[in-house]
Structure formats: C-alpha cells, structure tokens
Amino acid sequence: MSMDSLKATFFAECEDLLDALSEGLAAMSDGTADPETVNAIFRAVHSIKGSGGAFGLEDLVSFAHIYENVLDQIRAETLDVTPAVMKTVLRASDVLAALVEEAHAETGQQPEAMAAVKAELTALSSVGGASSESGLEDAFSFEALPFEAIELSDLGDLGDAGELTGDARYQITFKPERALYENSHDPVILFMALADLGDVVVECDTDALPVLADIDPAESYLSWTVTVSGDVSREEIGAVFEFVEGLCTLEIALEETETLPPVGDAVEPDGAVDAPITAAGPSEPAGKARQSAPQSKRPTLRVDPDRVDRLINTVGELIINQAVISQKVVASGIAQNSDLMADLDDYGFLARDIQEGVMAIRAQPVKPLFQRMARIAREAGDATGKDVNFVMEGEMTEIDKSLVERLTDPMTHLVRNAVDHGLETGDERRAAGKSSQGQLCLSAEHRSGHVMITVRDDGRGLNREKILAKAIERGLVAKDAKLSEAEIDNLLFAPGFSTAETVTNLSGRGVGMDVVLTEIQSMGGRIAISSEPGKGSEFSISLPLTLAVLDGMVVTVAGQTLVLPLSCIIETIRPRTGDIRPLGPNGHVLSIRGAFVPVVSLGAILGLDNSCVDPESSVLVHIQSGGANPVAVSVDDISDQRQVVMKSLEANYGAIPGVSAATILGDGKIALIVDPDAVSKMAIEADETPITFELEI
C-alpha cells in the first residue's frame, strides 16, 4: 500500500469521523446525548489525532489534542456543558474539519479561527482541571517514541548519566514478580536486549526455589544479577526494562566510577498490580458499552466511483436493450398474451430492479451535507451576531452522491443568505414579537421520482417593494411593470441581482442567486421561492433522483426525434390564431397571459430545417433554463414523455452546440437531448433584431 493510498484511507476515515463528530455534537446540543455519545465524540477526535500524527500533520494533531482534552473533561464530567462551552466545542469541530480540509488540499494554511478557538479550548481545559488519562501534564510530543523516554521514576537524579562517554560497568539485580510472567515477559529476552548494549554476564540465583513438590509453575522463584559493561548509559539500560517496571524488583548500580555518588536505588515495585486503577475514561464494563451502542456501524465497502459509473452505464445499456427487444417483439406481431411477452415483461422488471439497485449504491443520505450546512449557519450566525437554531428534517433522505457534492455550493449560498438577509437580529425579532432565536430549517423528502430540499427561515420574509425597486433601478424590468408576487420573488434569480444594500462579509461573495439557479438547473432541477412578510421565506429545490436518467419529452422536429428535458419545460401550447404576433421581418412572439415570449424554431436553431415553419400550425413548448430568458420553441409534434438514459456525446463524438447528450430510444434510434440553456442563448444571438418586450421571469 503506497503512501498515497494510505492518505486516501486517512482522509476517507476523517470524513466518517467528522460526520460522527457532528452527529454526536448535534445530539449533545439537543440534550439527547448519552454517555456513549460523548465517548463516540471523544473517540472521533482521538482517532483523527492518532492517525494524523502518522502523516506529520502537526497543526491538526496539536489542535485535536487540546480539543480532546476538553472533551475528555466533559466525558469525565469535570467540565459542565454550559451553552458557552457547547459553542466552543462546536466551533472547534468546525476548525477541526477545516484543518482536515487544509491538510487534504495541502494548502499549508491554517484556518482563520484556529488560534482563537484554540485559546478558548485551552482556557476551558484549565477550568475543568486535567483528568488522569490524557491530562495536560502529559505534554503531548510528536517525537515521542519508545526507548527515548526513561520511565523508571527513581532515575530522575541522573540527568547527566547519559552523557558519560567511555566504558562503564553496571550491576543489575533483577527479581521478577509473578505478574511479569503473566504479562508475557521473558527474562531471557531482556538479557538478550542487554547483550545488544555491551558485554553481559548473567548469574542466576536459585536459592528461592522450593522443593519440586511445592513448585507452583506460575510463581516466580528466580532472580538474576547481570553485569553490563561497555559504552552504555543508564538510560539505555532503563529502556530495556521500561515495560517491566513495577513487575519486578530492579536495581541498576554503576560500578567503577568516581564521578557519581554510589547509587543503589531500588526501584521498588510500586504496586502497579494492586494499585487502584485510576478511573478515567471508558471504565464502564465492555458488555454495557456494547449494549448502549446499538447503532454501531455495519461494515461498509469502499468502491472506486469509476467502477460504479461503469456499472450504471452498463445498466443503462441493458434498459435500452430491453426496450429495443420489446419493441421488436411487438413489431413482429407476437400475441400480447404469449409466454414470450410475459417473460419479456419480467426481463423489463428485473432490468429496472437492477437499475434501482445500482442507483442505490450511489445514493447517500443528505445528512453530511446538512451537517455541513449547520456549520455554515453557525459561522454565519457568529459573524452577524444572530442566534440561529438550526433544525434538520428528513436528513436520512438519500440522493445521488454526485448531487450531494454539487448541492454544496448552492446550499451554502442559500443558508448564508437566510441567516444574513432572512433572519432579523435578536432585537428586531423581539420587537416583532418573535422569540429572539431565529429558526433555520433544512428539510429533504422524496416526492415521486424527485427529491425536494427546502431551506426555510422564520425571518422577515422577502421585501418585495425593495426587490422591485432594485430591479427597476438595474433595468431588469420596465418602470411601470406590474408583476405578480411570484414574479417579483423570481427577480432574485436574475443575473446580477443582490438585495443587500451594502455587501456584507457573508453573502456578498461575488456570486448571486442567479448562480444558484444555474447550478440547480444544470442538475436538472428547479428552485422555487415562497415568502410571507414577517413570517419567513422558503426556497425549495426539486431535483431528479439521478443524473444518469432524465425525464424527457420526446418531440419530432423536421423528421428527427429529439428529447427536451422535462425540468426546463414550463408548459406546452397549441397556439390559437392571434396568440402569435409577428415581430420584425421573420420573428414571432407568443402572447401568453399578458406577456410576450419570443418564438424560435428548434429545427432552425439546430440547423435541421431552414424553411420557415408557420408557428401557428406547430406545437410550442415554453421553456426556461438557467439565467436565460424564457423562449417558446416550435416543434412539429410531441410524441411521448419518458425517462431516457443519458449517453455523453462528448466522449465519443464531440460537443454540439444546443445538444447536451444523446439517448437510445426503444426503437433503437438515437435521439439527441436538447440543451435548453444553450438553445435559448443561441436563439437570442441568432436574432440580431433588437427587440424589447415585457419579460416574464
């Protein structure tokens, strides 16, 4: 196993541990933590520290060490978990996560908050007092290696003995106790280790041996006198006996040296065997610990994502193949009730089962994402001085792993916005008759083939007057425009829009809500806003369950079959006379509910058909995607609505403007999947005529 794969193991493990940490801390702040939760939290930090040391991650290890001390005190109940302590502990988990991230990215930077949080932790650990197991007196050191430290407690006065040069001669008297053998030590091994240091003479004292009949085989009867001579220090000899300290009577005496006072310090057995075991840490019986950890993780399998992708691709082929066979069988005129058809149906069900199973491999609960958002909300709350209560609902809802990753940025933006703009300050909230703590709720649920993720706050709600004024000021809408509430809300997604009068250090990071919209739509999703003044706002994101399968509308254009992603379609219209109005020499606009939408011929845009079709005789599909303005594309016919398996064109052919991918339909024909975003843009570019119309956004 190479260093790289070791590191990969480490970072994957860190991810799991950080999740366990967040989860445990969440339970702690809810007050639902039991002792095992606190143990699990401690272990998570402890493991990160332990493994991090192996890679020389000093910042990480030293931070984790201080953090662990505080957690250990909480575990030992020498430190009360006040809200202030909880806050520090939560912030520390954020810093720890950031440290892992920095270490992974190898930026060599330290997280901003590290020094401050470290100081807070240090202050806390001195409040609680050092506990016995990992207390501060242990002075954790990175270079700590066995053999370096001399543990024989009575050798403290021999500080300079190690610097002796030249030959020295030590006489060692060694009398093992029974416990020494019980701990699997063998005097012979110790003598061999001494022999590595210098010349050794070993004498065995058998006086204590009883007569054969009285011998207890487990008892210790023998003692030894060993003389070691050579260029050897007392530390080196002490190190040999490091592990047996307390399990024997040991004297190490330096002979033939004038410089030091005679030493014959007996290292008395300090009664380690009988000593009361210092009760720190997980001292509960193992059986009980097992009981109280019912949710202990089942073993998981880590698989290279490429392999899963390959499998998904193959399953996609299988589904297509099944559709092709079905269609051919039907075409060959075999009776619907024949055995073959029944078998074919089974084949179809099995293929879909496999597909669902494979998709489930990639499915992940949104919980880690939500936990990350909890951190973001805390940071945002800290930065703006707002007290935020973060609530998760449906966090075990599973979505495709690739979606989890791609949701991070848009969700971060929404959560920051909610805290920064949505929630009021404590004073404002009290004045409005609300509790001073703002509520921020993230929820996820499955809804008929889609997953709904919402970010909801109970803040001031959207200020529609301000939004409209800003949009007019920016020239996004006409001065006298009459917009519905929903239309005003949607202005937030218009490119370059920002409601904050001054850019705060939180939300104003150069990306607007338009980027959020674009990102969500690129995942095949939609986002909607609902807001009530004084009560709060809700942003709901609806996503397809997977990226590999697309809900599409199958249309025909100039004899070609094309697929339009359902997520971009607002409605389909068969226009009546008068709905279409000419504009310019060749252009048309569609009048729909008082707004005008440009009409474009999909065939013309894609270069399939250059003849000028009569828009009134064709079917119009009203689409909107990304930050682009809505357009009505004309198609010849709508033939079907179905799920299609997406196949990348770029890998095998090349990128085609206006086309995002291809799919194979049931009849074996290839259909191109239209990229609505690109089509809208191409339509506007193609039309050089400057047109002004009332936008429906």
Add this chain to the structure above:
Amino acid sequence: MTTSVLAIDDSATIRALVTQTLENAGFDVTTAVDGQDGVDLFQTRRFDAVITDINMPNMDGFGVITAIRQNNVNPRVPILVLTTESGQSLKDRARAAGATGWIVKPFEDTALVNVLRRVTLGAG
C-alpha cells in the same frame, strides 16, 4: 515460521499503517476493527502477538487485554498497546491489566518492528 500478529484498531488508517509496516518486516498481520472483533478473532487461531488500540468502541483496549489474559487459549501472548497517550498513568493501567508493552503513536516503522521483535523472540 512467520510470526502472526493480530492488530486491533478502530481506525482504518492505523490498521493500514500497521499492516504495511509489519508486512514489510515479514510479519503475518490480521486486523480487527474494534475490541470485541479482536477478542472474537483471537479465539479463532493462534497469534504470536497482539497489538491493540486503547480507545475503541465495543470494548476498549483494557477490556481486550483482560479478556485475552483470562482466555483459556494462549493467555500468555505478548500484547502491545498502541496509544497516542504518552502519560504514565495510562501505561501503569495497561501494565496492570496485563499489557506486555506499549508503543506511542505516531510510531516510527522501525520502533514498532523492534518492539514487536523484542516481545516475540520466543515465538514462531
């Protein structure tokens, strides 16, 4: 004959590190993911040495040592504790429970191998 070692640690990273280090040095390594797993595995075959972490779910390292020392089979196996704590109290506690020795994390490859060789001289 190859010396066989049972390495018990809840951290996948440490398991991988220990395995790599010891296999390179010619040991035969079996890993267990927590204390209970380790004790269960210990019953299944003969090991020449055990390396265990202390802080683990489902039975900690002290529990492992106690269980092995009270076991009917091979109770005198050398047991090394692998720990991040360099404090004396932990070592005393480990020794009292029956540990043969300890190694402080982060460990140097050679240190781990040397300590293990030292306690398993009689084995194999």
